[in-house]
Amino acid sequence: YVAKRGRHGFEVWAPDGTPASRDRLETLEQLRTALDTDQLDVHYQPKLELRTGAVIGVEALVRWDHPQRGLLSPDVFLPLAEQAGLMRRLALRVLERSLRDLCAWRAAGHDLSVAVNLSVSNLQDVALPGQVGMLLDAFGVPAACLILEITEDVLMADAARSQQVLTGLRRLGVRMSIDDYGTGYSSLSYLRALPVDELKLDRSFVSHLTRDERAAAIVRSTLQLSLDLGMRMVVEGVEDAATLAALRAWGCDYAQGYHIARPMPARQFLTWLAEQPAWTPRGGMALPS
Ligand code: C2E
Ligand code: MG
Ligand code: MG
Ligand code: MG
Numbered sequence: 001y002v003a004k005r006g007r008h009g010f011e012v013w014a015p016d017g018t019p020a021s022r023d024r025l026e027t028l029e030q031l032r033t034a035l036d037t038d039q040l041d042v043h044y045q046p047k048l049e050l051r052t053g054a055v056i057g058v059e060a061l062v063r064w065d066h067p068q069r070g071l072l073s074p075d076v077f078l079p080l081a082e083q084a085g086l087m088r089r090l091a092l093r094v095l096e097r098s099l100r101d102l103c104a105w106r107a108a109g110h111d112l113s114v115a116v117n118l119s120v121s122n123l124q125d126v127a128l129p130g131q132v133g134m135l136l137d138a139f140g141v142p143a144a145c146l147i148l149e150i151t152e153d154v155l156m157a158d159a160a161r162s163q164q165v166l167t168g169l170r171r172l173g174v175r176m177s178i179d180d181y182g183t184g185y186s187s188l189s190y191l192r193a194l195p196v197d198e199l200k201l202d203r204s205f206v207s208h209l210t211r212d213e214r215a216a217a218i219v220r221s222t223l224q225l226s227l228d229l230g231m232r233m234v235v236e237g238v239e240d241a242a243t244l245a246a247l248r249a250w251g252c253d254y255a256q257g258y259h260i261a262r263p264m265p266a267r268q269f270l271t272w273l274a275e276q277p278a279w280t281p282r283g284g285m286a287l288p289s
Contacts, residue, residue: 152184203237
């Protein structure tokens with residue numbers, strides 16, 4: 001490998017000069033700039049309470065408004081941010097933006113919560129609980145209105161350290177959710193041990209719900225498990241009315257998905273909210289017999 005002076009200072013080139021690694025370094029440099037110049041944006045996807053049809057909160061999903069490439073989705077840049085040690089800055093940016101927007105929506109009379117995703121390195125960061133506490137104070141948002149979503153692999157990375165961070169977050173009164181539930185390892189053992197409030201069932205089980213009896217059985221039994229453990233269950237990836245109706249009939253608590261709404265910029269959210277029909281069964285959604 002050789003270091004050469006390039007457009008963005010020194011760049012490292014693989015022996016074969018692979019464009020992939022050059023692109024990667026360039027993207028990395030641009031990501032640093034993005035964090036410095038506020039190119040990261042947060043979009044919000046509504047979460048529905050099925051029993052009442054009310055919108056009870058949103059999930060914050062980071063976007064990169066890239067000057068040349070347009071709006072980039074997290075799959076494109078999160079792995080890079082994680083490897084480059086930029087996840088703390090990214091998480092704080094998303095938390096700050098989400099709590100600021102939530103504060104404004106609550107001030108406008110909407111009783112909402114916000115869910116923010118955390119990564120492996122965030123859960124290894126013992127400074128995180130203190131910083132989250134300061135942001136909650138700064139925006140005057142009740143801790144219970146913040147939900148932090150973590151995936152199962154986050155819990156596996158360094159169990160002792162992540163447990164410490166998790167405990168610190170819980171002590172603030174923040175709620176914890178297991179994202180993409182059912183796709184990682186060892187789900188049952190940590191469910192016994194960890195202080196978690198919510199299971200968010202992975203959308204792979206949900207997309208085939210109405211056509212696949214086995215997927216349906218997994219959804220129903222996970223719902224029962226969450227009830228027995230005193231947790232709430234959120235189903236993500238609801239893409240059609242039939243799936244929503246089936247979930248409602250089974251007594252599922254909360255749902256998210258393109259059928260309800262796609263993630264949207266903050267400035268669109270209140271307009272969207274005002275235009276909502278009643279999502280209740282009487283609002284025209286037929287229950288399956
Ligand atoms: P996730 O937390 O599981 O978020 C759900 C993803 O599924 C989002 O993709 C969302 O746009 C998409 N989605 C929602 N409803 C539907 C649906 O009905 N059908 C389908 N096919 N997809 C649906 P997105 O925004 O591209 O985010 C991808 C992942 O990136 C997230 O998965 C999360 O793991 C991660 N992520 C997003 N924002 C952040 C962040 O601020 N910090 C961290 N650490 N991770 C984030
Ligand atoms: Mg999530
Ligand atoms: Mg998920
Ligand atoms: Mg995911």
